[in-house]
Amino acid sequence: MEIGAHTKISALIKANPAAIEAIASINRHFEKLRNPILRKILAARVTIADAARLGGCGVETFFERLAPLGFVVQKEKEGPVPQVPQAPAVFPxxxxxxxxxxxxxxxxxxxxxxxxxxxxxxxxxxxxxxxxxxxxxxxxxxxxxxxxxxxxxxxxxxxxxxxxxxxxxxxxxxxxxxxxIEEVTPETDEYNQVLTRFSGNMKRVDVRQLEMPQPMVTILNELEWLPTGQALHVTHKRVPQFLLPQLESRGFQVAIQDAGPHQTYLLIYKL
The missing domain is CATH 3.30.110 (Translation Initiation Factor IF3)
Known part of the structure; x- marks a missing residue:
């Protein structure tokens, strides 16, 4: 069977049921395919490209796992699927x-x-x-x-x-x-500008699960070793008010974006 980025997962499984295990082995996101009811919900409408986006991987990973099962990729017909890096979602x-x-x-x-x-x-x-x-x-x-x-x-x-x-x-x-409703506030606009500026030159750290004062300690330690020209993207539970003066005293700028309940993004950088 010839396949491409827009091939439905259900078509893969119908052609060769072994595709279930091949896809489930990619990462934890796809283990749900082993559950018959979840497979019925997801497989009929989800394409390889959809699944790759949900699983945070490329369509090429699917092609590699499916090739041993006899699936042939329509590379010439469909062409490469652009992998566009997604910015963190902004809470509406x-x-x-x-x-x-x-x-x-x-x-x-x-x-x-x-x-x-x-x-x-x-x-x-x-x-x-x-x-x-x-x-x-x-x-x-x-x-x-x-x-x-x-x-x-x-x-x-x-x-x-x-x-x-x-x-x-x-x-x-x-x-x-x-x-x-105006979707782009000045705060969001500043954050997006900085996000675009440091695209490809950013280190990410998630401190939501750390106990106090470990979030601040972790962030300051990461900044100490941050290469010149890079930004630190922090996922935090809230705006860290005690951290902000520390950043200012060290010459750092920060752009903040509220991403919803108990989730805030900080982009920390130097001019």
Whole structure:
């Protein structure tokens, strides 16, 4: 069978069921394919390119694992798929402005674990949303097929991987009011400018799981060894107020971006 970036995962499995183990072996994100109910949910609508994006790898990795099974890559026909580095997702301004009681939380992890597809429960919850509410779907993976279905029905979405195996996906109605909300604040604009400036010259560190005062100690230690011309990208639980004067005294600049509840990005650099 000839395959390309836009080949559906379901087509691979239909052609050769051994593709399940070949894909599952790539990394932990794809181990879900071993679960029949998750395979039914994900495989029918997800392409190799979609899966590669979700798993944080390249389509070439899929081609390498599938080649021993007799799959032939349509390189000449489809051409290379550009690998565009993604900036950290910015929490939508519409969601930031909503009061806490405007969010409806629906945890479907137990349904999935029990082998039940909660599609009807999800759709019922979505249908009950008004224009100033949002549904928060709690799951272990990004529900790509569901995103496509609800986009066609006029819903916007935002996915936030809070930690491995814990994904919050937000859904809200696309309205004229939502479209008129200014999505780029001065803070966001500055952060994006710095992110673009240091693209390819950035070291990343996540300090969310560290106990105090280890976040500050870790960041300052990383900065001490940071090569000239590079920036340090920090994922933190909050804006570290006690760290900011330390950065200023050492001659560092910082751009800050709120990425949602308990997640803040800091880009630390020198001019």
């Amino acid at each position: 301004l519409f969601l930031k402005k909503l009061p806490q009681n405007a969010f409806t939380y629906l945890d479907v992890r137990e349904d999935i674990a029990m082998g039940n597809y909660p599609f009807l429960r999800i759709m019922q919850a979505v249908d009950q949303l008004n224009e100033k509410q949002a549904l928060v779907l709690i799951n272990t993976f990004e529900p790509t097929p569901l995103l496509q279905i609800l986009q066609k029905r006029g819903f916007l979405n935002f996915t936030h991987e809070k930690e491995p195996e814990l994904v919050y996906t937000y859904f809200w109605r696309q309205t004229e009011e939502v479209a008129n």
